[in-house]
Amino acid sequence: MPTLIQARDIADYEGQEITLQGWVYNRTHKGKLVFLLIRDGYGFVQCVAFQGELDAELFETLAHIPQESSVIVTGMVRADSRAPGIPGGYEVGIMGVEVVQAVGDEYPISLKEHGVDFLLDHRHLWIRVPSQWAILRIRTTIISAIREWLEQNGFTLLDTPILTPAACEGTTTLFETEYFDEGPAYLAQSGQLYNEANIFAFGKVYCFGPTFRAEKSKTRRHLTEFWMVEPEMAFCDLEQLMEVEEQFISHIVQRTLRDCRNELLSLGRDLSVLERIVPPFPRISYDEALEKLAQIRAETDDAEARKLLEIEWGDDFGSPHETALTKLFDKPVFVYGYPTGAKAFYMEPWPGRPDVSKSVDLLAPEGYGEITGGSERISDPDLLLKRIHEHNLPEEAFRWYIDLRRYGSVPHSGFGLGVERTVTWICGIEHIRETIPYPRTINRVYP
RNA sequence: UCCUCGGUAGCUCAAUUGGCAGAGCGACCGGCUGUUAACCGGUUGGUUCCUGGUUCGAGUCCAGGCCGAGGAGCCA
Known part of the structure; x- marks a missing residue:
């Protein structure tokens, strides 16, 4: 042969x-x-x-x-x-x-047009077509680039549990399951709190696994089961965190350009847009972002758009705000310093400005929006305890987490990157459900 | 949870004012030496999402339900 x-x-x-x-x-x-x-x-x-x-x-x-x-x-x-x-x-x-x-039965997926529901019912066959094949090859390259960069930069992979005792952040709706005689357990929505324990043993760590959200979100940006990589670093403040993120994201994009050129071209992706993704990324504060949004609102004639872009200081951004902001830049943009009330309990307050947190989201360009969310974490045990009480979280469940601040506490930071949102952006496609082999959405668990 | 749109052949869709259920693609047969989702001719193909109602007559109108899509909120 x-x-x-x-x-x-x-x-x-x-x-x-x-x-x-x-x-x-x-x-x-x-x-x-x-x-x-x-x-x-x-x-x-x-x-x-x-x-x-x-x-x-x-x-x-x-x-x-x-x-x-x-x-x-x-x-x-x-x-x-x-x-x-x-x-x-x-x-x-x-x-x-x-x-x-020689195939005997008629093959369900012709080369002509099909509807989304039909294709998702035949996802096990749909992955054969060039567009889906290209997207999933890009996905696997992105995952490889993630691991490569983290390992080359001193991050140790430590897997965090998927069955967890309670809400890590106490915000989103979780999938619940019975855990023998221990009462309910929940599918993980983040490995962050465990990462924070791990950095005190290993310095820089990451976890990478599936994440579960039972929110009834029905949009092109949501899955109920998605993959998230969460790096966490000891001796790292917010500024250093942003430097790590821009290096990390740039590596992922450039590696994908190198290894998946044919796949990107077959999807019709404009490569010059991706070639621009190199450090540094622009940084704007939450306060500056509000000013820019106010300006965009003032300049639009569309009443509906004006209404969607309404926001007051203290509110978190909705999807329309993110989309509008990202269109001002041709690279991912950091938005830092969100209001304390809009973010999770564990975020370090801004020095001299307790109503602002040392938090940062990274918004992908072209309207894609949030792909990472991160922050510097509270390092003072008394403040952390105070926040746990303010958020009505059970102190007992967080005793181990508070311990981390009692035994050798240091400034530390970390972030989470949504893999499927990153794939969606790099591929330049419309919908997140095509970026995972077998998507799980609010009304789909087949195939 | 809320708002908007949709459900007709295996697939993608059309059907005028309420008046015989249609086309393209697929499959099958035939033709063609450069196709790019080929093209041309022929054949095949129906619980019009479900239940009830109005009507001489309902794919079409009314009521209730089911399923799906897009968006909001929430989030990565």
Whole structure:
């Protein structure tokens, strides 16, 4: 058998006889000529059969081979600018085909238009099409880049529990489950509090795992099960946190550009937009952000937009505010110093301004909005205890967390990055549900 | 939880004022040596989301329900 190759490497084999193992993504029968678009998991390659060059029986088989049949193709690689594919520009002149399985039933997903509900019901097949394949390859590259950067920069991976005793932050709705005789347990919404314990043993740490939110959110930015990476650092203040985040995000984007160029192009992504994502990122305070929003409101004639952009000091941003702010910049923008009342209980107050917290969100450009949320954490045990009481949290459950401030407390900071929101932004797509292999939304747990 | 929109063939959709249920795609058959979701001809294809009501007559109007999408709130 000639050399078995992967579709993405096809350009390296011009003029050589090769073998491809894969599936028939599309077939075009044109009289004495058959085009098969073969996908092999690594790319999409056009293979061409001429009637005069093949055994008559084989040609007849190829002329009728059903979509998604599995095949082993041998043939000669040649350059041809007309050839579609990922990457395109090369095709295989078919010399032989072994049909592993000829599909007998009609394949549900045609190459024509389908509705979202239908596609999600067939997610197990939908992931085969080029757009979904490209998005999920970009996802895995982004995850690899995340781990790579953190490991190269001294972060230790420590997995935090998924079954947790109570709300970590006491804000969002959690999935509840019975835990033997211990009463209810909850699916994790964050590993942060455990990360804070871990930094006192390991310095810089991260956790990376699935996160669960039972909020009844029905928007293109929400999943009930999503993946979050949460780095946490000892001896780190808010300013240092922003420096880490911009290095981290830039690495993720540049690595994806390097390794997933074909995938990004196949999605129609404008690469120049991503090439700009290098440090430093702009930083604006919450107060400055409010001024900019007021200015945007004053300049718009759209009454509805004006209403959506209403905000008073003390409110957290809604999605319309984030979208409007990100359109002012061509890089991700840090917004820091949110009102204490709008954020979680554990955030360090701004020096001399207790109504402001040392918090920072990173908003992705082009209207994508929040991809990270972070803060410097309270390091004083008395203040932390006071905040726990103010938020009506059970002191007993947080005893271990308060201990961290009693035994060698230091300034420390961390953030969480939503993987699927990052993938959505880097891919330049509309909806978060395409960025995870099997999305879980408010009314979908199948397949 | 709230607001808006939608549900008709396997898929994507159309159906005028309430008057015979339609098209494209897919599948199947035939044609075509450069297709890019090919194209051309033919064949096939229906619980119009459910329940009840109005009417000579309901896909269409009314009431209730179910399911889905987009957005708000909440959040990453």
